[in-house]
Amino acid sequence: MKVKICGITDLTTAIAAVDYGADALGFVFAESKRKITEVKAKEIIAHLPKEVIRVGVFVNESKERIEEIASSVGLTHVQLHGDETTVFSESLSYPVIKAISIHDEQSLKTIENYKCEYVLIDGPKGKYRGGNGLSFDWNSISAEDLKDKKVILAGGLHDKNVEEAINLIKPYMVDVSSGVETEGKKDLNKIQSFIIKAKGSQTGGTRNEFIYTAE
Template identity: 85%
Template sequence: MKVKICGITDLTTAIAAIDYGADAIGFVFAESKRKITVPKAKEIISHLPKEVLKVGVFVNETKEKIEEIASTVGLTHVQLHGDETSAFSKSLSFPVIKAISMDKDLILKEIEAYPCEHVLLDGPKGKYRGGNGLSFDWNSISVKDLKGKKVILAGGLQEENVEEAIKLIQPYMVDVSSGVETDGKKDLTKIQTFINKAKGSQTGGTRNEFIYTAE
């Protein structure tokens, strides 16, 4: 099971997360309490291993700004967390992760045609488009409706429920941000425990044919 730790704002936490086994690190460039500056993100990424995914989170940003930031800081993937169209996604030169807020009227089948390899299933919208720590009813969906996509599960995940979530959804990756924080700051102990539990899941990563984490 692959794990993404999102909302990273300092090098110490990024390195620790990777040492614990994180496969992807997320940087938020949209409005958020975890928003990071371009120079800071560039500094952190310059110290990260090549094989680790570096994901930038954007919400309804212009193509020009996304491309500029991604190139400057060294992102490997762009996560679109707003109302970006299929045409917009296709126009970007970086691989796209399309984040979907799991509202009750959402039909997953409609996302199949979206031009991206990864689809991130997040909790309902809160104050921000992501990272609100809100989960959704995992029993209400089936990743069979997203054939051909690598499914990243996010929204309300934490060390207490990540194993259950993996067994029910069987995603390609899990993504966490607020679930590994204490008093609004990343907690290294929680990050380590979360990664250990996610990667120790007996069923994790066994159904990559339904390919799909965090914010």
């Protein structure tokens, strides 16, 4: 199981997460308590191994600005967490992760519209578009809903429930931010515990086994 630690704001946490086995790190460039500057993100990314997926999180940002930041800091993927259209997501030159907040059946249907590289299914919107620590009813998702999608599961995950979530949803990757924090700061012990639980949750393949390869 692949793991993404989102909301990275310092080098110590980034390096520790990678050492513990994180496959991807997320850097938030939208309004958030975890928002990072381009200068800081570039500094951190410069110290990361090349195989680590480096994701920039944006909310209703212009294409030009997204491309500029991605190129400047060294992103490998772009995560769209706003009201971006399918046309917009397909216009970007970087692999796209489109986030969908799950709150009813209609929100599930929007997954079908996006032909991007990954679909991130998240909990309901809170104060911010993501990273609110809110989960959704995992039992409301069926295999048919996620057919032929590279699914990243987010929303309310932590080391006590990630195994259950993985077994129910069978995603390509799990994404966590607030679930590995203590008093609003990344907690290295929680990061390590989360990654151990996530990667030890399955010994077999996933629903997306045909693309279960290194990035």
